[in-house]
Amino acid sequence: MSAKDSIYASEQQVKDFTFDAKVVEVFPDMIERSVPGYATIVSTLGKLAGKYAQDNSNLYDLGCSLGAVTLSMRRNLNQAGCEIIAIDNSEAMVERCRLHLEGFRSTVPVSVELGDILDAKLENASVVAMNFTLQFIEPEKRHALLSRIYNALKPGGVLLLSEKLRGENQVVDDLLIDLHHDFKRANGYSELEISQKRTAIENVMRTDTLGTHLTRLNEIGFSQTQVWYQCFNFCSMVAIK
Template sequence: MTQKDSIYATEQAVKDFSFDQHVVEVFPDMIQRSVPGYATIVSTMGKLAGEYAQSNSNLYDLGCSLGAVTLSMRRNIRTDNCNIIAVDNSQAMVERCKLHLQGFRSEVPVTVTLGDINDLAIENASVVAMNFTLQFIPPEKRHAVLEKIYANLKPGGVLLLSEKIKGENEQCNNLLIDLHHDFKRHNGYSELEISQKRTAIENVMRPDHLSTHLARLTEIGFSQTQVWYQCFNFCSMIAIK
């Protein structure tokens, strides 16, 4: 049974957020109560993966956490000889992801790997998913990561990218933040929890403007980009090679 997220429920000396064992234990509850439309995002990423998967190719879930997107992709793949490679840099996440995936039978092979996306070799890819992952990569390294993905995508391949974003100006950004905090209050988080989580994550997760994402993807060479979901400061997009 999923444990309730109460990591920041008591006043504490707040450390930088990390995907450690404490987060692993409450992650499903945390993500559902923190990201509006998370289930819809995961489900749709799987459907898009099924649509764009090419035979004899690899599909990547970069920053796989507990494997929600990996499972969604696996359920939707109807193409021959596809392999899913799920990667995370948290040992605790990787170990729990492997256990989680064992509970679901499928003919689509999955490899779960501990690794740094910055150093990962991407090969023969038709689909690459990054579900709220790029925002945790240092800003100065993001372009290179996306260039590597683009270079190793097959023609017609896709990047499925979900990110927390900044509003295009201060007023809009504050509006999106306020709406998101109201969402978290509605889901049972206290003012203390919201404040301490924000402090913990502000030096670890540095979001970009949506315009920055779209311009960067176009600059790298993707022929088409499309936002297919947005609620408050959370959005998902597809980029087609």
């Protein structure tokens, strides 16, 4: 069991959110109480990886955090000669991810790398997962990163992309934010925690609208893009090359 997330429970000078050791300690609790349907998303990403993985190819988990998606993909893989490459730029996350993965036996090779996904070598890929990762990349660098992913994918390969969305207009955005805050209240977060977390993350996580995501994926060349999950302002989609 992870520790309970109480990082923003006391009044403080709020700094920009980072995936540091303090966050690593409470991350599973934070995610479960903050992202509606997170367990469903993770388990389904594993099933999609199992469906689209190709023999003798690489599967990438970009922004792997503690390795939940890597584990889910590994559990669902039956194809021959596959390797999973998990990458994160948080040293604390990578260390814990390696320990986490060692706790589960598997014949599928996994390498967990500390690095910036903007510089990562991507090749011979049949599946690339980015589970709530793109939203932390500078907006002006997203198109180039997704293009590199597209170019690294084999024909028939997939990008599995989960993101927090911004509403298409202010009215819709406010509605989605209100629903999400209600979800967090129902999971025991106080008004102070909700407010301080929002302040901490607003400079770090810049969300796109669903329209922006779909247009960009289409422009890059993905032949099919489908939203398979959405709850409030959280969404997961599959894009097929």
